[in-house]
Amino acid sequence: MTNSPLTPGIAPARLDPEDLSANFTDLHPPLDDHEALVAADRCYFCHDAPCITACPTEIDIPLFIRQIATGTPEAAAKTILDQNILGGMCARVCPTETLCEEACVRELAEGKPVVIGELQRYATDTLMAKNEHPFTRAAATGKRVAVVGAGPAGLSCAHRLAMKGHDIDLFDARPKGGGLNEYGIAAYKTVNDFAAAEVDWLMQIGGITLHTGKALGRDLGLDALKSDYDAVFLGMGLAGVNALRAEGEDKEGVADAVAFIADLRQAEDLSSLPVGRNVVVIGGGMTAVDAAVQSKLLGAESVTILYRRSREEMPASRYEQDLAAAKGVRLVFNAKPVRMTGNGATQGLVAEYTVSGPDGLKGTGETFTLPADQVLKAIGQTLDGVPGDLRIEGGKIAVTGAGRSSVDGIWAGGDCAQGGEDLTVTAVAEGRDAAEDIHQTLMGG
Amino acid sequence: MADLTTTFCGITSPNPFWLASAPPTDKEYNVRRAFEAGWGGVVWKTLGEDPPIVNVNGPRYGAIWGADRRLLGLNNIELITDRPLEVNLEEMTRIKKDWPDRALIASLMVPVNEDSWKAILDRVLETGCDGVELNFGCPHGMSERGMGSAVGQVPEYVQQVTEWCKKHSDLPVIVKLTPNIADIRKPAQAAHDGGADAVSLINTINSITSVDLDLFAPEPTIDGKGAHGGYCGPAVKPIALNMVAEISRSPALQGLPISGIGGVTTWRDAAEFMALGAGNVQVCTAAMTYGFKIVQEMISGLSQYMDEKGFASTDELIGRAVPNCSDWQHLNLNYVTKARIDQDACIKCGRCYAACEDTSHQAISMSEDRVFEVIDAECVACNLCVNVCPVEGCITMEELSPGTLDERTGKVVEDEYANWTTHPNNPGACAAE
Numbered sequence: 001m002t003n004s005p006l007t008p009g010i011a012p013a014r015l016d017p018e019d020l021s022a023n024f025t026d027l028h029p030p031l032d033d034h035e036a037l038v039a040a041d042r043c044y045f046c047h048d049a050p051c052i053t054a055c056p057t058e059i060d061i062p063l064f065i066r067q068i069a070t071g072t073p074e075a076a077a078k079t080i081l082d083q084n085i086l087g088g089m090c091a092r093v094c095p096t097e098t099l100c101e102e103a104c105v106r107e108l109a110e111g112k113p114v115v116i117g118e119l120q121r122y123a124t125d126t127l128m129a130k131n132e133h134p135f136t137r138a139a140a141t142g143k144r145v146a147v148v149g150a151g152p153a154g155l156s157c158a159h160r161l162a163m164k165g166h167d168i169d170l171f172d173a174r175p176k177g178g179g180l181n182e183y184g185i186a187a188y189k190t191v192n193d194f195a196a197a198e199v200d201w202l203m204q205i206g207g208i209t210l211h212t213g214k215a216l217g218r219d220l221g222l223d224a225l226k227s228d229y230d231a232v233f234l235g236m237g238l239a240g241v242n243a244l245r246a247e248g249e250d251k252e253g254v255a256d257a258v259a260f261i262a263d264l265r266q267a268e269d270l271s272s273l274p275v276g277r278n279v280v281v282i283g284g285g286m287t288a289v290d291a292a293v294q295s296k297l298l299g300a301e302s303v304t305i306l307y308r309r310s311r312e313e314m315p316a317s318r319y320e321q322d323l324a325a326a327k328g329v330r331l332v333f334n335a336k337p338v339r340m341t342g343n344g345a346t347q348g349l350v351a352e353y354t355v356s357g358p359d360g361l362k363g364t365g366e367t368f369t370l371p372a373d374q375v376l377k378a379i380g381q382t383l384d385g386v387p388g389d390l391r392i393e394g395g396k397i398a399v400t401g402a403g404r405s406s407v408d409g410i411w412a413g414g415d416c417a418q419g420g421e422d423l424t425v426t427a428v429a430e431g432r433d434a435a436e437d438i439h440q441t442l443m444g445g
Numbered sequence: 446m447a448d449l450t451t452t453f454c455g456i457t458s459p460n461p462f463w464l465a466s467a468p469p470t471d472k473e474y475n476v477r478r479a480f481e482a483g484w485g486g487v488v489w490k491t492l493g494e495d496p497p498i499v500n501v502n503g504p505r506y507g508a509i510w511g512a513d514r515r516l517l518g519l520n521n522i523e524l525i526t527d528r529p530l531e532v533n534l535e536e537m538t539r540i541k542k543d544w545p546d547r548a549l550i551a552s553l554m555v556p557v558n559e560d561s562w563k564a565i566l567d568r569v570l571e572t573g574c575d576g577v578e579l580n581f582g583c584p585h586g587m588s589e590r591g592m593g594s595a596v597g598q599v600p601e602y603v604q605q606v607t608e609w610c611k612k613h614s615d616l617p618v619i620v621k622l623t624p625n626i627a628d629i630r631k632p633a634q635a636a637h638d639g640g641a642d643a644v645s646l647i648n649t650i651n652s653i654t655s656v657d658l659d660l661f662a663p664e665p666t667i668d669g670k671g672a673h674g675g676y677c678g679p680a681v682k683p684i685a686l687n688m689v690a691e692i693s694r695s696p697a698l699q700g701l702p703i704s705g706i707g708g709v710t711t712w713r714d715a716a717e718f719m720a721l722g723a724g725n726v727q728v729c730t731a732a733m734t735y736g737f738k739i740v741q742e743m744i745s746g747l748s749q750y751m752d753e754k755g756f757a758s759t760d761e762l763i764g765r766a767v768p769n770c771s772d773w774q775h776l777n778l779n780y781v782t783k784a785r786i787d788q789d790a791c792i793k794c795g796r797c798y799a800a801c802e803d804t805s806h807q808a809i810s811m812s813e814d815r816v817f818e819v820i821d822a823e824c825v826a827c828n829l830c831v832n833v834c835p836v837e838g839c840i841t842m843e844e845l846s847p848g849t850l851d852e853r854t855g856k857v858v859e860d861e862y863a864n865w866t867t868h869p870n871n872p873g874a875c876a877a878e
Contacts, residue, residue: 069711
């Protein structure tokens, strides 16, 4: 090992390969058969269950847990995948603590919900380990649909449409499908290349042709797609990154957290990844937590998350906050970046405390300086280049109903479209529902 | 996916899961919900003569729970329907009209005289129902009035009433049997002799679920007193399975269709009843505990199981375990097994040791560092250690292959089958021929 956590600046290989590999194993090891049965036994099979309502894809959670409890995890997987074709990934990355598990009546009763996410993983992993694809295509309709973006929304939409008998061309700007599942989620949440495996498994339905390296606006024109296909679904996510609007943002060492995570996810060798001795992550969402925790796991000496509002207002859940804290990340609330210091490369970040008042968020005037060889911006993403004549609202493609854009024949879903939280599971639901609406529209007359 | 369509004594339903005659089938409202949820058939709550009976106005149920309030056994003192006959018949008629593909069975209980049975059969025929079930099982309340299990416990009555029903109706007649009897084959035979198209069993078991130790009264307690009720739910399944097997393997009762009842809660329970010869199953307690939706798990689970086994229809499952139901005297005494403890799986709790050392054959040793090992010279293969071990698969029974030495008996395990009937210790042994 040439470097250590104390090596100044930004450097690779701060930890032994063994430590790195141990740091990036599964956050939660999968449940074994016995653990799954014990966990499933805790489900009360509630009537009109609150967990179902809390799930953006409305998976019949009590039913799939009962199917696990009765020794048929494959049937459980089918129940999950009927509603959410990316149920395997959602089991890993969903903030269950703010969705199904928060709604679980045992959370209310005991503060200990049924571990729905882990059970969902148990069921879907069992089925996928058999490499079985439990869905078949309906008779060919002769209709062709273009789906732009092979992330959660696009994959979900493409699969549902393929199942209905349509033929799909699925385009993605990146070299691989999967979208943020492949490029944007912490590695310890999706080990063993699960995102790619899930895409391969999903494609077994047939009728979907994936075209990578094809970006809307660069390689694809919306008008051409519209005239070449019977319908178009846009699910290309948000490629742009918000500006920090702090002095020194252009200094060396200041980077986008999403790019940092993407590099990490695609790295063949974790010890080749450079990371700062002192890292500051700016932002309060899951991307901020993912970037901060992984910086720490790569061997940064100190990692701080700087969030401009209070702990309660932080978009990342308390569970995520605690995860970050447990990995040694320091959380600083009610503070905003003012400027980066350093000559060429950043060395420090000057921040100012904030207070929330009737006029919004204001600086208090009190500043402090954090050592910062690397500053990662996780302050939200933006829709990059507005395609065609689509109406935009709040920086996103405006939609009505099940993802209908302002232009006939064009649907949109996932992060690039209005509505819902920017979560994998929400994108899956929007892609699925748009597919149903497209199908109705194409076949209904 | 396997076809779950099942034809039971001429009555076809889309799956073998019927709701038993009980509170869940007391009203059109419930039955509609049940059919919407996917149940294959319904046996309507037992009809009687007007004026309708009255129920107690205190608690009707008592229960046994596991530590996490999992309901294991339920006891009830509810009687047959307490609504006018006409109301029930009108509702049944509407149901059958709207759900022609589902089985609708009328459960009946009237006094033991031919006119009463003829009268109600005539009325029931108007509903368009697919069959009737004679309630000879209810062990409380109605039995005090000479009906229910009071009939079911007297084979002559069972036969007589069955004959009346066959004489006055063309509908399939299912006779529901009480388990509160020494030999279940006797009333089953009586039903068969009376011309029954099928039997269903078990009805509930006489029971007191618990005693209030402050009031010194059985539960459920009505104004300081309690009466025995009928026990059902998961706890009664082993008793029901045995009774079903007794009938299905009885040579005199071959071909008599059986509707299996008693603690069916999951697809697996249903499959077990069917393997023992039940042509379908009836469910009550599981629906009362979890709601009608549980049938979805039963359907998906049985389908998956049948697919895995390569069974195209339920006929391939029904009765498949019957040939393997035997009597003790025919079990192979040359089949020798020994317990084996997987040391990697063992968590060193010592429960196997306590069970064997205190209550069995002192066939497990315990070292100072808590390693537990089987002493083959003492192990009689009783299986108790397997059953008390908290780790599934940690202790297993290994068969000694013929030719190996059984250290306990000092004898070499023999290849041939040999049972008690020919054993030298059996004073009544007949020489092998």
